[in-house]
Amino acid sequence: MGVRRVTAAKTATDSRLMSGADILVKSLVENGVERIFAYPGGTSMPMHQALTRYADRIRTILPRHEQGGCFAAQGYARSTGKPGVCMATSGPGATNLVTALADAKLDSIPIVAITGQVTRMAIGTDAFQETPIVEVCRGITKHHYLVTDIRDLPRILKEAFHIATTGRQGPVLVDLPKDVQLEQCIPNWDAPMDLPGYRAEPPRAKPEQIRQVAAAIKLAKRPVLYAGGGVISSGASAALRELVNKTNIPVTLTLMGLGAVPTEDRHCLDMLGMHGSVYSNWAVRDCDLLIAVGVRFDDRVTGKVSAFARHAKIVHIDIDPSEINKNKEAHIPIVSDVKFALEELNKVVEKNDEVDAWLEQCRVWKRDNPFRYDRNFDGILPQHAIDVLSDLTRNRDTIISVGVGQHQMWSAQFYKFHRPRTWLCSSGLGTMGFGLPAAMGAQSAYPNSLVIDIDGDGSFQMNIQELATCYCEKLPVKVMLLNNQHLGMVVQWEDRFFQKNRAHTYLGPITHAEARGKGQGQYAEERYPDFVTIAKGYGCGSASVRARTDLAPAIEEMINYDGPYVLDVEVPYVEHVLPMIPAGQTVDDMITE
Amino acid sequence: MRHVLSALVQNVPGVLAHISGMLASRGYNIDSLAVGETENPQLSRMTFVVVGDDRVLEQVRKQLEKIVTVVQVDDISSQNYVERDLMLLKVKAPAGGSRTEIRELVEIFRGRIVDVGADEVMIEISGRETKIEAFIDRMRPYGISELVRTGRIAMVRSGASIPAPGTGSVSAQ
Numbered sequence: 001m002g003v004r005r006v007t008a009a010k011t012a013t014d015s016r017l018m019s020g021a022d023i024l025v026k027s028l029v030e031n032g033v034e035r036i037f038a039y040p041g042g043t044s045m046p047m048h049q050a051l052t053r054y055a056d057r058i059r060t061i062l063p064r065h066e067q068g069g070c071f072a073a074q075g076y077a078r079s080t081g082k083p084g085v086c087m088a089t090s091g092p093g094a095t096n097l098v099t100a101l102a103d104a105k106l107d108s109i110p111i112v113a114i115t116g117q118v119t120r121m122a123i124g125t126d127a128f129q130e131t132p133i134v135e136v137c138r139g140i141t142k143h144h145y146l147v148t149d150i151r152d153l154p155r156i157l158k159e160a161f162h163i164a165t166t167g168r169q170g171p172v173l174v175d176l177p178k179d180v181q182l183e184q185c186i187p188n189w190d191a192p193m194d195l196p197g198y199r200a201e202p203p204r205a206k207p208e209q210i211r212q213v214a215a216a217i218k219l220a221k222r223p224v225l226y227a228g229g230g231v232i233s234s235g236a237s238a239a240l241r242e243l244v245n246k247t248n249i250p251v252t253l254t255l256m257g258l259g260a261v262p263t264e265d266r267h268c269l270d271m272l273g274m275h276g277s278v279y280s281n282w283a284v285r286d287c288d289l290l291i292a293v294g295v296r297f298d299d300r301v302t303g304k305v306s307a308f309a310r311h312a313k314i315v316h317i318d319i320d321p322s323e324i325n326k327n328k329e330a331h332i333p334i335v336s337d338v339k340f341a342l343e344e345l346n347k348v349v350e351k352n353d354e355v356d357a358w359l360e361q362c363r364v365w366k367r368d369n370p371f372r373y374d375r376n377f378d379g380i381l382p383q384h385a386i387d388v389l390s391d392l393t394r395n396r397d398t399i400i401s402v403g404v405g406q407h408q409m410w411s412a413q414f415y416k417f418h419r420p421r422t423w424l425c426s427s428g429l430g431t432m433g434f435g436l437p438a439a440m441g442a443q444s445a446y447p448n449s450l451v452i453d454i455d456g457d458g459s460f461q462m463n464i465q466e467l468a469t470c471y472c473e474k475l476p477v478k479v480m481l482l483n484n485q486h487l488g489m490v491v492q493w494e495d496r497f498f499q500k501n502r503a504h505t506y507l508g509p510i511t512h513a514e515a516r517g518k519g520q521g522q523y524a525e526e527r528y529p530d531f532v533t534i535a536k537g538y539g540c541g542s543a544s545v546r547a548r549t550d551l552a553p554a555i556e557e558m559i560n561y562d563g564p565y566v567l568d569v570e571v572p573y574v575e576h577v578l579p580m581i582p583a584g585q586t587v588d589d590m591i592t593e
Numbered sequence: 594m595r596h597v598l599s600a601l602v603q604n605v606p607g608v609l610a611h612i613s614g615m616l617a618s619r620g621y622n623i624d625s626l627a628v629g630e631t632e633n634p635q636l637s638r639m640t641f642v643v644v645g646d647d648r649v650l651e652q653v654r655k656q657l658e659k660i661v662t663v664v665q666v667d668d669i670s671s672q673n674y675v676e677r678d679l680m681l682l683k684v685k686a687p688a689g690g691s692r693t694e695i696r697e698l699v700e701i702f703r704g705r706i707v708d709v710g711a712d713e714v715m716i717e718i719s720g721r722e723t724k725i726e727a728f729i730d731r732m733r734p735y736g737i738s739e740l741v742r743t744g745r746i747a748m749v750r751s752g753a754s755i756p757a758p759g760t761g762s763v764s765a766q
Contacts, residue, residue, distance in 0.1 A: 138611050139618050143661040146606070163661060196636075197603060197664035322655035325648065 014186065020150045021046035021181040024114065025054045027157035030189070033085050033112075035076055035444050037061050037069035041089025042129060043116030046181035048087075061444060061473050064465035066093050068437040070100030071463070074109050075441025078424045079399055081235065083110040083164050084441065090116045091129030094175070095136065099431055102140040104171040106428025107256060108233060110164040111171035112157075113141075119179040120148060134175050142170030150183045155191040162193060167202065168320040169233055203319060205336035210344045212332050213291070213315050218350055220289035220313075222358045223249045226272065226301075229256030229427070230294015230318055230338045237261070237420040239342035240293065246346065248355045250362045252280035254295055255412055255427040263416040269362055270371070273301035275409040275577050279365035281587045284309050291315045294338040297327035298428070299583070307586040317341045369592075371413045373575070379523075380551050382407060382482040382571045386414040386454060389480060392555050398422065398450045399442045403435040403459025406488035409577040411454045433462025436479060440466055443475040450478070450559060457483040457507060457531070467538035470564035478558050479566045481531060484573035485514065485524035492576045496591075522572035535566035544568040595624070596650050596670045597747045598641040603662040604630060611660055612639065621645070621653050625678075625722075627744035636664065640746045642722075669749050676747040679719040681707075682729070685736035686714045695735060702728045713738060 063069035073084030272280035302308035316330035373383040401424035426434035502517030508528035535542035704718030
């Protein structure tokens with residue numbers, strides 16, 4: 001296969017000759033890509049030119065910031081289970097992807113990110129818009145490539161999608177110098193993958209391991225299932241529900257696991273951990289068998305890890321061997337695809353009738369200690385807004401995304417999920433600004449679904465520019481903005497751990513009394529900025545609501561609006577997310593007031 | 594506890610940076626790292642000496658195996674293996690002074706004098722870490738002016754790939 005540079009004198013005479021940019025885009029098509037979120041620049045222009053030639057097969061969506069593009073790709077991936085794809089130019093374009101790639105790594109989201117790079121000759125010379133993006137991203141991607149030979153392109157793209165979507169999923173970066181994009185060759189589409197160090201087959205639980213778990217379940221009087229993102233990503237929700245129904249074992253979910261079983265299922269103990277339910281944390285405290293499925297014993301779940309599930313025998317099923325025994329030692333460690341393990345378990349598991357009394361105990365705890373807020377408050381509490389939204393959307397095909405902070409935790413607590421992949425949440429990295437672009441990506445995959453970003457005014461402003469994308473690309477995302485004028489979660493920690501001293505947690509002008517922590521009452525009264533005007537400036541529908549009685553009609557109006565919409569909900573800033581187990585402490589240190 | 598990990602990695606740009614970056618970012622303590630091509634030019638062999646308890650070791654091995662370009666990782670500490678470290682050092686040895694003494698010591702340690710200057714000699718010596726350390730201690734009083742080591746490399750003996758407890762370090766001198 002011949003390699004030739006594109007020069008003015010030579011033009012392709014062999015019709016099989018293709019440019020690197022065209023090979024790349026055709027590879028995307030071959031790998032099933034239907035959407036790409038791509039922001040052009042100097043070194044990625046040839047690829048954008050190629051994208052116009054494949055416009056009938058790949059929709060290119062132009063975000064307003066590369067980070068927005070990568071989060072949109074995540075929203076697409078999280079809601080569909082298919083890999084999300086984004087593209088940026090070299091230098092600042094590439095570094096703008098970094099946060100979102102790190103986010104995808106921590107939450108195991110399959111992403112293929114393509115970056116333009118300066119020409120091979122210029123690499124290492126501190127050229128204009130040159131950054132060593134592969135170096136920058138080594139620790140925050142599952143894998144990464146700098147393409148130096150055009151003939152490697154079809155193989156590398158095949159490998160990139162394979163790595164991103166198999167095993168423990170994650171982001172893969174492909175950095176493509178501009179001269180390789182412009183070069184031409186006759187591509188070898190059949191070049192095999194060359195991954196001698198990558199296990200292609202998902203690990204599978206051995207029959208004796210499954211029998212061990214079944215035996216442990218048979219013996220346990222107080223078992224609890226602790227299920228997380230691995231259940232969602234392996235498509236194991238149905239298997240998990242079957243297991244729960246067969247055995248009556250109560251199940252608690254991580255932030256990443258919400259939707260794996262319906263919130264309203266009688267076995268569901270909701271989220272556990274720092275801001276998890278009282279009853280889930282009590283159940284884990286008292287259980288004699290903890291079956292951890294597709295989870296990683298994150299510090300926000302365990303608190304003080306030595307005290308977590310102290311009396312329990314621990315079964316840990318995960319696809320990633322390095323998660324086993326990383327934070328908490330497992331008595332029955334099983335490296336396996338979660339879906340396979342649960343389906344095998346369902347074939348042999350037997351119910352222990354003693355579990356019924358335990359489930360009943362958990363349900364009593366749940367009845368007596370629900371997530372709560374002041375239902376008589378004269379105004380709109382953020383929890384109430386989410387409660388109402390949950391009720392008003394319960395019979396619709398709805399996908400929820402969130403930013404990071406109090407509104408995120410309240411959404412996890414009060415929104416009632418029915419299906420997996422309807423909850424888009426930056427869980428591991430906790431990236432503010434995730435909500436709007438993630439919703440945008442999901443909306444592009446499901447144009448007829450109701451996609452709602454429940455956001456805070458801090459998070460929202462970190463990627464507010466994506467309202468332009470929503471409007472211009474006809475993505476009718478709805479934003480329910482819980483606007484308290486503050487960085488609520490940090491305020492909460494100030495209140496609890498820093499004697500209420502306000503340290504740069506007010507988002508209005510520094511001349512306002514609130515900025516000095518001298519605000520009066522529950523609301524920050526002098527509102528800033530004017531989100532309704534901003535939203536309208538972007539072409540979106542928008543309204544503001546403060547009175548409790550106006551809330552439901554305002555939400556209805558948002559839902560029924562034909563196009564993107566921002567509902568600015570004025571809420572007080574003095575609310576705390578409860579319960580709360582302070583970092584590094586135990587269930588016995590739980591704050592409920 | 595001291596462990597010797599032997600890893601086969603793809604011989605591609607960036608693999609060393611990737612591995613050393615991972616080890617550093619996860620806070621693992623590496624005593625020694627040596628890398629070079631193998632009989633197969635597509636693969637390189639990396640040898641790590643890691644100090645830590647079993648749990649740390651398990652994590653280091655699993656995190657290494659997770660890197661896509663790492664083909665295989667073995668903890669050979671519990672097997673019968675040969676370990677070597679190659680060192681070059683320059684030591685003060687004025688003619689007529691301590692030079693004879695140094696020559697004797699080099700002979701006893703089965704090293705070689707590979708260069709002779711007016712006031713110092715360059716010595717090449719290989720062997721296990723303990724031997725190299727002992728030799729350095731012997732040379733210190735004469736005045737070491739320069740020292741360089743390759744880091745440890747190791748290989749399991751033929752037919753000895755079954756763990757042989759307690760014999761992990763025999764006859765490697």
